[in-house]
Amino acid sequence: MRRLHFHPCGNYKERYAEHLCLFETDFGRMWAIIGLIALFGVVPLASSPYLLYVINMTGIAAIAALGLNILVGFTGQISLGHGAFFGVGAYAGAILATRLGLPFWLSVPAAGLVTAGVGMIFGIPSGRLKGLYLTIATLAGQFIIEYILVHWEGLTKGTMGIMLPSASLFGWAVNTDRRFFLVIFACLVGLTLVASNLMRTRYGRAFIAIRDNDRAAEGMGIPIFGYKLLSFAVSSFYAGFAGALWAYYMRSISTEPFNLGLSVEYIAMVIIGGLGSIPGSIFGAVFITGLNEILRFLTDAMMNMSALSGFGLNMASLREFAFGLAIVLFILFEPKGIAELWRIVRSTFRLWPFSY
């Protein structure tokens, strides 16, 4: 049996492959496996239906946030249209399921592919624009997609919304929160693996090169436009995949949720979680979804107390305030996000008691 890997006391890496490995130590691998077993074995059984619903929403948000992090954190292209892409995925999934009668397992990835195509169309401006001009272009994309979703009534039924058939995987009906949990988190784990492996390939390294210095990347022979489009496509695929899962989970969709606010929420997840960090996207999704739920809970609690009900009504608006405040505080005090906090905590434990 080969020797277990622990943290070395220096940098003894000799090959690039050692730098690129997913788990630095065997402990990391072990904890990951224990975590996965706990996730799939304990969480769905131990949580109440409401908590499970929140966890499922977190999982879906995490998939979309992963995609956005590939685009923003790894490729450096800011997109304010991710919420719209999520909507495109939801509608693509719903339309594929109702019009073409595609089964669940096929329509979700197909919706991802459709969204990837749409994402590439809206990524075309990135060929000529960068930085804030690209941001504004994606902002315009957000509004244009929203308009199309509402007004292309032949396809999307406009404001009527679409009802979806219930999901089933090869005869196994996915109709409870618990079953959805298994599907959503299996997808999340799979897509997280894909994303972290993608970042180890030439494509991922090209993305990072473009983010760090696009001119140098071009000079080293990376076809920038192609890779930017690819990044838009991958990111939109994730958004579309998450959107289609969401549509199946909700069973009925309408155009309202996919507005600029949703896009901002995704960007907030990526920033608060940690730009350019795969676990960061998941932390961010957990944080933002959790924050939303806590604030909603507080608001409801205040509404129910008779003395505070008038105040509680106003609290609803303070949710927006708290959300903005969280973004601002993270940017001002911990711009690298929760991923960095997590790293600090871990290394404190590892190095204790001699923290140098």
Added chain:
Amino acid sequence: MEFFLQLLINGLSIGLLYGLSALGFVMIFKASSVLNFAHGQLLAMGAFFFLVLVSWLKIPIVVAFLITLAGSFVLGFAVERIFLRPLIGESLIFVIMLTVGLASMFKGLLLFFFGGNLQTYPDFLPAGLALQIGTIYVPPVYVASSLLGGVFLLLFGLFFKYSPQGIFMRSVADNQTAAMSLGVHVKKVFALSWAIAALVAGMSGIVLGIINGINVHEISSIGLKVFPVVILGGLDSIGGAIIGGIIIGLLETFTSGYISPSLRDVIPYIVLVVILLIKPYGLFGLVEIERV
């Protein structure tokens, strides 16, 4: 023909409003290259401050107007000082997201204090301001806002052209490093440009409030309309903001008049994408796009 003229007048007045709203935005961008997503909320802050002074405290209009301008000035200064100064030199996404977070904070606060309903100022404009051109009636608010807009444009034109602070601001916009080495206090200029921009935004907010009534959601969405306007006019051109505003205003009213009212809200963004693809620096912007 009459329909056309009415649309033309409407478009011009709405466009002028967009132009006025965009003024402050351009000013911030010009001096500190910050895309301010909280601009709509700055407009709303001014409008609501004026509402409190006029309707609740019953302060005379002119005094209230001046107090609002002063308050907005202080607000802009504080925002720059507290939130944006620590981010000088940080990468673009943090600055953009900070203004997005600020927008959300301001919006939450305004909703908390004033709710989401439409509120209006007491009617204080003299009816004699109304214009009758042939068969077309121009209500007094539009005349007043055009006058106000014109006066402010003139004042700012003079300010940027002749006053030392205005020249400092232009120099920082032109080349930050060079300005610094020549002894311009760049941080002061940033603070001042935010303060002045907030002042302009407060003024525009009041005008918006007089014309449409004040509603947090409505004014916030106008804050986003600013983007097509400034891209069309050129991100760093003050005259361009006005002309871009008027073009977008005309485009909106003609689209809703002749093609379809529902297209009205999205046509500016379609134009925005087309312009970004064809002429990203806009009509009057400084050409410095690099293509990689």
